[in-house]
Amino acid sequence: MRCCSxxxxxxxxxxxEGRLVVQPTVSWSRDEYDxxxxxxxxxxxxxxxxxxVWAKAWGPSPISHDSEHYPFRxxxxxxxxxxPEGPRLxxxxxxxxxxxxxxxxxxxxxxxxxxxPTPEDLRTLKEAMAAAGRDxxxxxxxGGTTAVFPDDHSxxxxxxxxxxxxxxxxxxxxxxxxxxxxxxxDPDGVGAFCRExxxxxxxxxxx
Numbered sequence: 675m676r677c678c679s680x681x682x683x684x685x686x687x688x689x690x691e692g693r694l695v696v697q698p699t700v701s702w703s704r705d706e707y708d709x710x711x712x713x714x715x716x717x718x719x720x721x722x723x724x725x726x727v728w729a730k731a732w733g734p735s736p737i738s739h740d741s742e743h744y745p746f747r748x749x750x751x752x753x754x755x756x757x758p759e760g761p762r763l764x765x766x767x768x769x770x771x772x773x774x775x776x777x778x779x780x781x782x783x784x785x786x787x788x789x790x791p792t793p794e795d796l797r798t799l800k801e802a803m804a805a806a807g808r809d810x811x812x813x814x815x816x817g818g819t820t821a822v823f824p825d826d827h828s829x830x831x832x833x834x835x836x837x838x839x840x841x842x843x844x845x846x847x848x849x850x851x852x853x854x855x856x857x858x859x860d861p862d863g864v865g866a867f868c869r870e871x872x873x874x875x876x877x878x879x880x881x
Contacts, residue, residue: 680727680728680731680732680751680760681731681751683696683755683760683761684731684732684751684754684755684760684761685753686755686756686761686814687756687757687760687761688753688754688755688756690756691759692755692756692757692762693758694761694762695761695762695763695764696761696762696763696764696768697763697764697765697766697777697786698721698725698763698765698777699721699767700717700721700853701717707768717778718773719763719779720743722773722777723741723743723744724801725763725777725780725841726739727744728760728782729759729760730787731751731760731859732751732754732755732757732758732759732760733758733759735749735750735751735752736748736749736750736751736837736875737749737751746799762783762784762814763781763782763783763784764782764784764785764814764816765778765781765782765784765785765786766786766787766788766816767787767788767857768788768789769795769855770787770791770798770799775798775799776803778799778802778803778813779803779806779808780806782813783812783813784813784814784815784816784849785799785813785814785815785816785852786816786818790838790842791839791845794844796845796846799813807857814848814849815845815846815847815848815849816841816847816849816850816851817838817842817845817847817849817850817851818850818851818852819835819836819839819850819851819853820835820838821835821853821856821857822834822835823850823856824856825878829856829857829858829859830856830857831857832870832871832874833874835852835857836871836874836878839878840878843878850873850875854867854868
């Protein structure tokens with residue numbers, strides 16, 4: 675999620691009673707930034723500033739912020755999010771490099787990597803959280819599935835996609851994202867599909 679305001683996110687979090695989960699990202703698409711006239715090379719710095727402003731906005735009012743991009747003073751911000759610290763924020767990417775690690779430690783409630791983190795990645799995350807006075811067990815560990823399509827017209831095989839779940843469970847992942855549209859073509863079948871996923875995952879979980 676790259677363009678939502680603190681007001682939009684806070685409002686959604688409030689009406690959902692804290693169930694909103696947001697994964698802020700800088701995006702890989704230069705065309706998106708060009709279309710908005712935003713320098714692609716500044717996207718990381720802009721995101722970091724968004725995160726600092728969001729944290730202030732969801733806290734006590736009035737708020738002020740001094741910066742190159744978003745300076746303001748004595749703003750009263752309502753409505754607040756459901757929790758004082760705001761919606762749940764997850765971070766991830768292809769690699770657990772410096773900026774992603776910093777955002778996780780400073781703002782993260784969940785770790786959602788793209789792909790499989792290495793044991794060294796997980797150790798680095800644990801050490802960085804501890805150095806900041808946080809415990810890595812407080813992060814929701816969000817895994818996922820990789821869909822492999824046999825051709826340009828057929829859905830991916832669910833069983834093959836779920837095969838990595840036991841390994842991810844051993845790594846400490848407890849939540850998993852599955853995209854129904856990668857495995858079924860019928861939107862009316864989403865409910866049955868989700869029940870089938872739960873049945874299969876329950877069979878994969880260690881006893």
